[in-house]
Amino acid sequence: xxxxxxxxxxxxxxxxxxxxxxxxxxxxxxxxxxxxxxxxxxxxxxxxxxxxxxxxxxxxxxxxxxxxxxxxxxxxxxxxxxxxxxxxxxxxxxxxxxxxxxxxxxxxxxxxxxxxxxxxxxxxxxxxxxxxxxxxxxxxxxxxxxxxxxxxxxxxxxxxxxxxxxxxxxxxxxxxxxxxxxxxxxxxxxxxxxxxxxxxxxxxxxxxxxxxxxxxxxx
Amino acid sequence: xxxxxxxxxxxxxxxxxxxxxxxxxxxxxxxxxxxxxxxxxxxxxxxxxxxxxxxxxxxxxxxxxxxxxxxxxxxxxxxxxxxxxxxxxxxxxxxxxxxxxxxxxxxxxxxxxxxxxxxxxxxxxxxxxxxxxxxxxxxxxxxxxxxxxxxxxxxxxxxxxxxxxxxxxxxxxxxxxxxxxxxxxxxxxxxxxxxxxxxxxxxxxxxxxxxxxxxxxxxxxxxxxxxxxxxxxxxxxxxxxxxxxxxxxxxxxxxxxxxxxxxxxxxxxxxxxxxxxxxxxxxxxxxxxxxxxxxxxxxxxxxxxxxxxxxxxxxxxxxxxxxxxxxxxxxxxxxxxxxxxxxxxxxxxxxxxxxxxxxxxxxxxxxxxxxxxxxxxxxxxxxxxxxxxxxxxxxxxxxxxxxxxxxxxxxxxxxxxxxxxxxxxxxxxxxxxxxxxxxxxxxxxxxxxxxxxxxxxxxxxxxxxxxxxxxxxxxxxxxxxxxxxxxxxxxxxxxxxxxxxxxxxxxxxxxxxxxxxxxxxxxxxxxxxxxxxxxxxxxxxxxxxxxxxxxxxxxxxxxxxxxxxxxxxxxxxxxxxxxxxxxxxxxxxxxxxxxxxxxxxxxxxxxxxxxxxxxxxxx
Numbered sequence: 001x002x003x004x005x006x007x008x009x010x011x012x013x014x015x016x017x018x019x020x021x022x023x024x025x026x027x028x029x030x031x032x033x034x035x036x037x038x039x040x041x042x043x044x045x046x047x048x049x050x051x052x053x054x055x056x057x058x059x060x061x062x063x064x065x066x067x068x069x070x071x072x073x074x075x076x077x078x079x080x081x082x083x084x085x086x087x088x089x090x091x092x093x094x095x096x097x098x099x100x101x102x103x104x105x106x107x108x109x110x111x112x113x114x115x116x117x118x119x120x121x122x123x124x125x126x127x128x129x130x131x132x133x134x135x136x137x138x139x140x141x142x143x144x145x146x147x148x149x150x151x152x153x154x155x156x157x158x159x160x161x162x163x164x165x166x167x168x169x170x171x172x173x174x175x176x177x178x179x180x181x182x183x184x185x186x187x188x189x190x191x192x193x194x195x196x197x198x199x200x201x202x203x204x205x206x207x208x209x210x211x212x213x214x215x216x217x218x219x
Numbered sequence: 220x221x222x223x224x225x226x227x228x229x230x231x232x233x234x235x236x237x238x239x240x241x242x243x244x245x246x247x248x249x250x251x252x253x254x255x256x257x258x259x260x261x262x263x264x265x266x267x268x269x270x271x272x273x274x275x276x277x278x279x280x281x282x283x284x285x286x287x288x289x290x291x292x293x294x295x296x297x298x299x300x301x302x303x304x305x306x307x308x309x310x311x312x313x314x315x316x317x318x319x320x321x322x323x324x325x326x327x328x329x330x331x332x333x334x335x336x337x338x339x340x341x342x343x344x345x346x347x348x349x350x351x352x353x354x355x356x357x358x359x360x361x362x363x364x365x366x367x368x369x370x371x372x373x374x375x376x377x378x379x380x381x382x383x384x385x386x387x388x389x390x391x392x393x394x395x396x397x398x399x400x401x402x403x404x405x406x407x408x409x410x411x412x413x414x415x416x417x418x419x420x421x422x423x424x425x426x427x428x429x430x431x432x433x434x435x436x437x438x439x440x441x442x443x444x445x446x447x448x449x450x451x452x453x454x455x456x457x458x459x460x461x462x463x464x465x466x467x468x469x470x471x472x473x474x475x476x477x478x479x480x481x482x483x484x485x486x487x488x489x490x491x492x493x494x495x496x497x498x499x500x501x502x503x504x505x506x507x508x509x510x511x512x513x514x515x516x517x518x519x520x521x522x523x524x525x526x527x528x529x530x531x532x533x534x535x536x537x538x539x540x541x542x543x544x545x546x547x548x549x550x551x552x553x554x555x556x557x558x559x560x561x562x563x564x565x566x567x568x569x570x571x572x573x574x575x576x577x578x579x580x581x582x583x584x585x586x587x588x589x590x591x592x593x594x595x596x597x598x599x600x601x602x603x604x605x606x607x608x609x610x611x612x613x614x615x616x617x618x619x620x621x622x623x624x625x626x627x628x629x630x631x632x633x634x635x636x637x638x639x640x641x642x643x644x645x646x647x648x649x650x651x652x653x654x655x656x657x658x659x660x661x662x663x664x665x666x667x668x669x670x671x672x673x674x675x676x677x678x679x680x681x682x683x684x685x686x687x688x689x690x691x692x693x694x695x696x697x698x699x700x701x702x703x704x705x706x707x708x709x710x711x712x713x714x715x716x717x718x719x720x721x722x723x724x725x726x727x728x729x730x731x732x733x734x735x736x737x738x739x740x741x742x743x744x745x746x747x748x749x750x751x752x753x754x755x756x757x758x759x760x761x762x763x764x765x766x767x768x769x770x771x772x773x774x775x776x777x778x779x780x781x782x783x784x785x786x787x788x789x790x791x792x793x794x795x796x797x798x799x800x801x802x803x804x805x806x807x808x809x810x811x812x813x814x815x816x817x818x819x820x821x822x823x824x825x826x827x828x829x830x831x832x833x834x835x836x837x838x
């Protein structure tokens with residue numbers, strides 16, 4: 001799932017400073033799940049903006065809308081009437097949603113209100129951790145299903161480094177597990193430690209052609 | 220009222236009178252009698268929280284309170300009642316004194332029980348002290364064997380538990396065999412274990428023994444040499460020494476009587492808070508048992524096949540050295556092995572020492588945060604037999620009430636996740652303190668949060684945290700809360716809004732009124748089922764609508780009826796402080812107060828404090 005977090009309030013306020021009427025647009029998928037841009041967050045941000053502007057004596061009308069997936073043109077189209085009413089849109093979707101919205105309403109400025117941070121999973125309620133770097137050349141078969149590219153502080157393909165702490169923690173951050181210790185333990189459990197004996201050449205990040213495109217063969 | 224509702228074809232009712240605390244159910248009954256759904260009622264508390272609480276003319280406030288109730292009542296939805304079947308069988312886990320007695324008593328009230336014991340035989344636990352009270356384990360076991368209502372599964376363990384009160388699905392492993400059984404309630408009586416508190420230098424030897432070993436020495440008719448002098452250690456390593464104290468007093472007395480030995484009890488404190496303990500202590504003293512108080516753990520060393528004990532006596536103010544033939548080491552009272560595993564299986568919280576049952580006064584004596592799961596006896600802490608017997612009676616009463624008729628009446632869908640809006644983020648499932656929510660397939664299609672009407676306590680913690688605003692809480696939903704804020708409308712300026720938990724702050728405010736304790740008139744109370752139900756965006760909305768300040772008031776720490784509601788509320792208020800600061804509003808204008816329902820002065824202090832802050836910040 002895509003994880004995002006709200007931008008600093010000052011930044012958001014500056015983005016919409018010139019406008020008197022905006023739409024705060026949420027997305028009902030990934031960013032709802034990670035508490036960054038669902039209907040509740042839309043209500044909170046809109047409320048905050050109204051409070052901020054009325055405090056400055058410069059009232060703003062902040063409309064609210066949340067679509068199921070902002071990265072789908074058809075779903076974004078459902079709120080076109082609301083977009084038509086406003087001068088600018090503040091999108092709480094991931095970068096992909098913001099762009100879909102911007103493309104659909106080319107005459108309106110569409111601003112991001114969240115920073116899209118990573119692909120991750122919830123560790124517990126309210127805490128998400130990065131799991132995948134979307135590198136375009138998956139390496140997980142060799143690492144027991146633990147991605148060293150994002151979960152090792154150094155992104156090492158041939159780990160661990162010399163700095164692993166006692167208890168299998170990372171030298172950069174003692175609160176984090178050393179990805180390579182996790183990899184070792186997992187492969188050990190599967191009796192596949194030989195996989196670690198192999199040297200892997202530096203990854204060809206050019207495998208990711210920008211902008212990326214995936215064509216499902218059955219479509 | 221009854222005839223008026225009928226004659227005038229009234230659809231919803233606002234009662235502007237006293238507090239709903241003691242009267243809401245009465246008015247609901249009136250509505251039901253007149254053919255209306257009882258939940259289509261909203262009460263404006265214009266007596267306890269208005270005319271009795273303020274001096275002078277309160278007409279303006281009365282009008283506003285009535286407006287709030289009217290605005291709310293318009294949005295209320297009927298709540299249906301439904302009868303649901305519940306399984307009448309009870310699973311009792313454990314094979315000791317508490318478990319066996321609970322099973323016997325449950326059988327006596329007509330409930331079928333399974334006794335699930337991990338050991339090969341019943342009564343094999345460390346419950347050796349029970350014989351002190353004249354209980355005979357073998358007669359209890361034969362009573363169980365002769366009881367057709369009780370099924371005994373030994374050498375068996377629970378592996379998974381699913382479902383909820385009235386309908387628990389339990390998987391049990393017995394050897395190679397797997398058994399699936401269904402129960403209406405689960406009672407845990409898994410007991411405790413003891414561990415000797417020995418310093419690193421001390422070695423467990425012939426001279427240093429446990430209470431259990433000492434007991435068998437006492438009972439051994441062919442003991443070669445009777446110890447002439449005996450030392451006991453008590454309460455140095457573990458303050459929860461109620462049970463070890465009983466063992467020490469009893470064994471010290473026995474040794475004195477049987478062998479006439481010199482007996483010394485080294486102690487930090489003697490805890491005699493159970494029935495009969497003070498007498499036992501006095502008896503021991505009268506018989507010549509010597510009690511020596513020391514603040515620190517005595518030094519214990521081997522001395523020519525005997526044990527040397529060196530301590531600083533508090534009363535003599537002097538160092539004393541004694542050499543004894545036998546030392547009975549201090550025993551610490553600990554959660555039984557497997558407690559952690561079982562509690563994670565049941566997804567219930569444990570106390571700070573690792574015993575079952577969260578330290579929350581509303582759970583005592585035998586409840587858990589989940590309906591239909593109970594803890595009794597030593598598995599929930601250091602209990603003496605009197606308390607264990609009370610536990611057993613309590614659990615029998617509770618279970619009988621829940622299951623005896625084989626059915627129960629519940630309010631249907633008071634709290635419900637809208638399957639269209641739910642994104643299955645699992646947040647509510649993770650935060651529900653009562654384990655009432657699971658993923659279910661709505662109309663056999665996508666997975667959504669399904670709230671069990673049987674297990675739900677309608678606290679609203681899930682609704683407040685749902686990021687998709689998918690959880691609809693009848694009576695206290697976003698709409699009903701905002702409608703009350705909107706009702707005050709323009710005139711909200713300069714008013715403070717207080718979200719009051721119906722278990723604590725709301726009755727505290729009522730009590731203030733009843734005692735005619737006056738407080739500033741500009742507070743507008745919104746009653747909520749739990750402080751944990753108050754959503755951040757409700758608070759922001761109140762400010763948006765002109766509120767000068769907002770109070771969130773819930774139960775005292777560790778006393779929330781919904782376990783985590785008040786701590787979540789505190790976190791949310793903190794978050795709100797930050798959100799307000801971000802938009803240049805004084806963060807102090809939203810504050811959390813914890814109080815108990817009998818603390819009207821604390822309620823007034825909170826109201827005065829927030830009034831002061833709001834004045835300071837020029838609102």
